[in-house]
Amino acid sequence: xxxxxxxxxxxxxxxxxxxxxxxxxxxxxxxxxxxxxxxxxxxxxxxxxxxxxxxxxxxxxxxxxxxxxxxxxxxxxxxxxxxxxxxxxxxxxxxxxxxxxxxxxxxxxxxxxxxxxxxxxxxxxxxxxxxxxxxxxxxxxxxxxxxxxxxxxxxxxxxxxxxxxxxxxxxxxxxxxxxxxxxxxxxxxxxxxxxxxxxxxxxxxxxxxxxxxxxxxxxxxxxxxxxxxxxxxxxxxxxxxxxxxxxxxxxxxxxxxxxxxxxxxxxxxxxxxxxxxxxxxxxxxxxxxxxxxxxxxxxxxxxxxxxxxxxxxxxxxxxxxxxxxxxxxxxxxxxxxxxxxxxxxxxxxxxxxxxxxxxxxxxxxxxxxxxxxxxxxxxxxxxxxxxxxxxxxxxxxxxxxxxxxxxxxxxxxxxxx
Amino acid sequence: xxxxxxxxxxxxxxxxxxxxxxxxxxxxxxxxxxxxxxxxxxxxxxxxxxxxxxxxxxxxxxxxxxxxxxxxxxxxxxxxxxxxxxxxxxxxxxxxxxxxxxxxxxxxxxxxxxxxxxxxxxxxxxxxxxxxxxxxxxxxxxxxxxxxxxxxxxxxxxxxxxxxxxxxxxxxxxxxxxxxxxxxxxxxxxxxxxxxxxxxxxxxxxxxxxxxxxxxxxxxxxxxxxxxxxxxxxxxxxxxx
Numbered sequence: 001x002x003x004x005x006x007x008x009x010x011x012x013x014x015x016x017x018x019x020x021x022x023x024x025x026x027x028x029x030x031x032x033x034x035x036x037x038x039x040x041x042x043x044x045x046x047x048x049x050x051x052x053x054x055x056x057x058x059x060x061x062x063x064x065x066x067x068x069x070x071x072x073x074x075x076x077x078x079x080x081x082x083x084x085x086x087x088x089x090x091x092x093x094x095x096x097x098x099x100x101x102x103x104x105x106x107x108x109x110x111x112x113x114x115x116x117x118x119x120x121x122x123x124x125x126x127x128x129x130x131x132x133x134x135x136x137x138x139x140x141x142x143x144x145x146x147x148x149x150x151x152x153x154x155x156x157x158x159x160x161x162x163x164x165x166x167x168x169x170x171x172x173x174x175x176x177x178x179x180x181x182x183x184x185x186x187x188x189x190x191x192x193x194x195x196x197x198x199x200x201x202x203x204x205x206x207x208x209x210x211x212x213x214x215x216x217x218x219x220x221x222x223x224x225x226x227x228x229x230x231x232x233x234x235x236x237x238x239x240x241x242x243x244x245x246x247x248x249x250x251x252x253x254x255x256x257x258x259x260x261x262x263x264x265x266x267x268x269x270x271x272x273x274x275x276x277x278x279x280x281x282x283x284x285x286x287x288x289x290x291x292x293x294x295x296x297x298x299x300x301x302x303x304x305x306x307x308x309x310x311x312x313x314x315x316x317x318x319x320x321x322x323x324x325x326x327x328x329x330x331x332x333x334x335x336x337x338x339x340x341x342x343x344x345x346x347x348x349x350x351x352x353x354x355x356x357x358x359x360x361x362x363x364x365x366x367x368x369x370x371x372x373x374x375x376x377x378x379x380x381x382x383x384x385x386x387x388x389x390x391x392x393x394x395x396x397x398x399x400x401x402x403x404x405x406x407x408x409x410x411x412x413x414x415x416x417x
Numbered sequence: 418x419x420x421x422x423x424x425x426x427x428x429x430x431x432x433x434x435x436x437x438x439x440x441x442x443x444x445x446x447x448x449x450x451x452x453x454x455x456x457x458x459x460x461x462x463x464x465x466x467x468x469x470x471x472x473x474x475x476x477x478x479x480x481x482x483x484x485x486x487x488x489x490x491x492x493x494x495x496x497x498x499x500x501x502x503x504x505x506x507x508x509x510x511x512x513x514x515x516x517x518x519x520x521x522x523x524x525x526x527x528x529x530x531x532x533x534x535x536x537x538x539x540x541x542x543x544x545x546x547x548x549x550x551x552x553x554x555x556x557x558x559x560x561x562x563x564x565x566x567x568x569x570x571x572x573x574x575x576x577x578x579x580x581x582x583x584x585x586x587x588x589x590x591x592x593x594x595x596x597x598x599x600x601x602x603x604x605x606x607x608x609x610x611x612x613x614x615x616x617x618x619x620x621x622x623x624x625x626x627x628x629x630x631x632x633x634x635x636x637x638x639x640x641x642x643x644x645x646x647x648x649x650x651x652x653x654x655x656x657x658x
Contacts, residue, residue, distance in 0.1 A: 016514035317499020317527040319492040411471045
């Protein structure tokens with residue numbers, strides 16, 4: 001099937017018609033190149049935003065208490081609502097709730113080690129908080145269950161605190177003074193979402209005991225197993241109803257109990273991105289159609305230009321099918337190579353942009369999701385499919401006029417000088 | 418060799434029907450050197466196209482080498498053209514992006530001869546026509562006479578039984594025309610039937626048989642004694658200045 005002579009003939013023709021080859025190739029390469037850049041940018045934008053969301057668990061929910069604004073069961077408005085440790089247990093027992101972490105806020109706390117000291121925020125928590133926050137451990141470990149049960153005096157420092165207090169010295173196993181109480185450093189972490197890592201984490205039970213918190217909790221961070229928006233809203237509703245009964249406030253009172261459902265937010269944002277993606281696809285398809293029209297045009301002109309050559313070839317004994325085959329194989333060869341070049345250049349450029357973004361962001365950037373643009377690359381299948389589409393379009397666009405030209409009597413083709 | 422019986426051919430020109438050939442009967446034998454003459458519109462080119470299987474006819478019958486040529490598939494016609502007929506055109510019709518050797522070799526490509534071999538044969542033919550030094554030149558780098566010689570080499574390379582030449586000297590000056598005619602005569606001497614279409618009497622007088630067309634019919638066939646007269650009549654015009 002592979003006829004070396006035929007290919008030699010085609011290659012010779014291509015070599016001798018550089019301008020024609022270039023024009024055909026360029027329109028294909030350009031179409032694919034633009035498509036790759038367009039789709040790549042779209043993907044990059046949507047990946048970037050998705051990553052920012054992924055910094056926290058998507059199924060996270062925050063619950064905090066405030067003051068009532070609506071009188072309820074004979075109780076005045078303006079009454080503060082407070083969570084206690086038993087609310088933690090209640091929350092944990094509710095259906096659809098996966099993990100719960102209670103938090104007790106300490107505001108600014110003085111941390112010191114040797115001569116170094118500073119004011120930082122202390123987050124007191126259960127180990128489950130990390131299911132929500134998804135902090136990345138650089139050293140050591142996070143707070144664990146035993147810490148909670150035994151009320152151990154341990155602390156996990158944010159990276160910035162560790163650097164300020166310990167400089168180059170090892171921090172793990174050292175004792176820092178938190179408001180003059182020594183705590184053992186068991187871990188160092190970064191928060192993927194944030195550029196600042198000035199929070200320290202300690203077991204909530206320890207904090208309540210040492211810093212006079214009795215059994216109070218300020219808020220809860222939980223993860224739920226609702227997959228859809230409806231499920232998660234149902235769980236949210238259930239939590240609100242339960243607390244409304246237990247803590248006695250009107251369930252429509254949003255300031256008594258605040259809730260933030262990440263999934264709801266995530267789904268809405270993703271819908272916007274879905275729309276942007278569709279928009280980008282429409283433009284992409286438009287670009288592709290422009291490319292197809294371009295290739296078709298050039299093929300029409302090429303065939304027109306070659307009508308006389310076709311006539312000559314037929315006069316000296318070429319069958320119509322061999323003439324059509326010659327023209328089509330040539331165009332397929334050119335569009336394939338050009339399409340491939342466009343593909344390589346387009347994806348290459350997007351990879352370069354990706355590479356440079358990673359470089360300029362440095363190590364910190366890799367861990368912190370402060371980018372709006374991430375991994376701006378195109379799905380390989382899409383890239384190949386669009387190239388193939390362009391090649392096929394070029395072939396069809398070439399086939400129709402080539403067939404017509406080949407069916408013209410050679411004498412007619414040769415007549416016009 | 419060639420036998421035409423009552424050939425009719427008409428062209429549709431919009432709503433008009435142009436009856437070009439109105440019953441041609443013609444016999445041409447192997448090894449003849451024939452010219453077809455006639456004023457423009459007399460149908461001489463159409464006749465040549467039918468002879469070269471470039472065009473089909475409406476009525477009558479055409480036998481080439483004992484084979485009836487009618488309603489052939491394009492593929493079969495192409496194959497037959499390749500085997501039987503060599504064409505020489507007024508405007509040379511060389512492929513502009515191929516050099517002389519590649520142009521000459523092209524018919525062999527359609528015969529399935531490999532590149533090396535066909536280029537070698539092409540060189541042989543170019544050498545015979547005195548064009549060996551020009552083998553690598555492109556058509557636009559050659560004079561009209563050289564181009565026509567390349568075209569003749571191309572027509573010859575597939576060893577056809579008939580050479581059909583449509584105004585082969587039409588685009589050439591007189592001395593080059595005579596060179597080309599000399600070459601065609603040599604080809605004819607080798608036993609190949611040569612049929613040329615021309616409207617120049619001096620060119621026609623160099624052939625052995627003149628078929629005169631008028632209004633789509635054969636007006637007269639000049640040969641032998643009459644041909645001698647014809648030659649004398651026109652050779653006077655040919656006296657060098």
